[in-house]
Amino acid sequence: MLWHALPRFAEGVVAPVAVFYAAFVLLGLNGALVAAVSWVYGGIVWRKVRGQGVPGLLILAALGVTVRAGLAAVTHSPVVYFLQPTLGTLMVSMTFLASVPLNRPLARKVATDMVPMPEAFLRHERVHRFFLRISLLWSLVFAINAAISLWILFNESIGTYLWVRTGLVAALGAVAVAVSVLGFRRCLRHVNAEPAG
Structure with missing residues (x-):
């Protein structure tokens, strides 16, 4: 179970933090928001290309990240992005x-x-x-x-x-x-x- 969960943990927890932070440092808040949304949708596309099913939770996560990123972009506040x-x-x-x-x-x-x-x-x-x-x-x-x-x-x-x-x-x-x-x-x-x- 742990070996099964480890790649999901890396994909769902570690990589998004690294992607957001790197984009935040290099491109600012809006670049980080675009990178975060792109990461989630990229995961969906990757699964589709490989012929794997896309879990419903991943689709919900993508919608949630899109809404969060939109609100953070409108308010110009990364706090709003992480508060939700x-x-x-x-x-x-x-x-x-x-x-x-x-x-x-x-x-x-x-x-x-x-x-x-x-x-x-x-x-x-x-x-x-x-x-x-x-x-x-x-x-x-x-x-x-x-x-x-x-x-x-x-x-x-x-x-x-x-x-x-x-x-x-x-x-x-x-x-x-x-x-x-x-x-x-x-x-x-x-x-x-x-x-x-």
Whole structure:
């Protein structure tokens, strides 16, 4: 799963920051906005040329980046460009949190979208508790991500925001992924150790 996710992380997180920052330094804000939009649409074209399907989320991301870039160009503010996804991160945090008292952990939905799991396994009480706890963890991770992002965005330069925020968020995400994977392995060991019912 990690080898599968690594290229997507590089394409979706590291490369866009590098493209935006390089264009920002060389061409200014408008050049950086054009480069950011071009990167996303270039990814769509690349998939089409290679005969691959274009995920719906990528199309939504392209539309979102286009709107963000347009608003940032009109306001002449890079803060506007980065504020919108940060607010989106905060909403994701609240969604993970809200899924817990509803007893429908969002972490379970995300996990089963990535890796199909048997329904009987998912109904197991220990597995259900695991996904509730992991939903709380990811709610906290996204809330911290948003808080760090907002603080850096309003108190530091755009260059500092791009590199420091990206590094901190990546490190925080890596820790959360490690905790999630180790917790899931522990959960599996307990479930597998139980006698068949």
